[in-house]
Amino acid sequence: MSVMVKESPIDEKQMIAEAEKALSDISRIRDGVGKVIFGQESVIERTLVAILAGGHALLVGVPGLAKTKLVETLGVVLGLDARRIQFTPDLMPSDILGSEVMEQDDIGKRSFRFIRGPIFAQLLMADEINRASPRTQSALLQSMQEYHVTIAGARHDLPAPFHVLATQNPLEQEGTYPLPEAQLDRFLMQVDILYPEIEAERRILLETTGVDEAKPENVLDPARLRDIQTLIRRMPVPESVVEAILKLVRSARPGQGDAETDKNIAWGPGPRASQALTLCARARALYDGRLAPSVDDVRALAEPVLQHRMALTFAARAEGMSVRDVVAKLTKGL
Secondary structure, three states: OOOOOOOOHHHHHHHHHHHHHHHHHHHHHHHHHHOOOOOOHHHHHHHHHHHHOOOOEEEEOOOOOOHHHHHHHHHHHOOOOEEEEEOOOOOOHHHHHEEEEEEEOOOOOEEEEEEEOOOOOOEEEEEOHHHOOHHHHHHHHHHHHHOEEEEOOEEEEOOOOOEEEEEEOOOOOOOOOOOOHHHHOOOOEEEEOOOOOHHHHHHHHHHOOOOOOOOOOOOOOHHHHHHHHHHHHHOOOOHHHHHHHHHHHHHOOOOOOOHHHHHHEEEOOOHHHHHHHHHHHHHHHHHOOOOOOOHHHHHHHHHHHHHHHOEEOHHHHHOOOOHHHHHHHHHHOO
16 A cells, blocks of 8 residues: 655645646756757656755766767756766876965965865766776765865855766776775766667757757756756655555665575675666656656666666676676566
């Protein structure tokens, strides 16, 4: 039996009104992105769900699949201060966070002044994030989790909202540094970007190789985005969805009594995965025009939320299995 926490009548009416307004805004966002990014509906949905849920996303795909274009478009459409960092092996933490410089005033007094780096943005694109050294990658950890950075013992808050959309090439691994598990866990979702369907690619050919090319237009502002993010956190979650999330995440951990999981999974997702599934299920429900998430939302989001939070055993890899295969089997049990 499904049990849902009910709002008071006044709160329920108010929430419905706020949700209807949010649905209108989300529809305009989808239209705005769709004018520039052709096809890739699933990628657009998952990336927007991650942002609406208030989190970060890792975009994985080969070059030329509009990863950079998508992030640039989202920055314009959502009205966010967007900046891009091209990660390279020689990139230093100070290139991201900023640094202190010594200045001297008119009377000869010297003092340090902090010059902010590109991380002080509302939408940060970390392009080819796995090309930077672990030392530089770690510069993002505190900001992604705590939304501030510490330089020379002083705390510097980041703008709100703050989102990191990182890109990664899954094929070219020479000269790269795989992201540590702690940093992968900070990404709400891993969004895999595949090749477009033939009709979408035909439209790309026709509309992006002429004189006039579609440009994104702003439809939202940061304050309104934060209001929608707050609304999503207020959305009720049915008990059946909570149980489905707990069952799925716990079944993906070895040592829980499932012989197949013990055989195939070396280590599984932690509680942060459950939190991510709950937030993303709420955001996906609102994205689809619903006021409460369902178990179908959990099934749809299982792969992007869990796949970067799990690792296969050597035996499973030797048999040619992938994390997606394991997640698909676990999802069938919901």
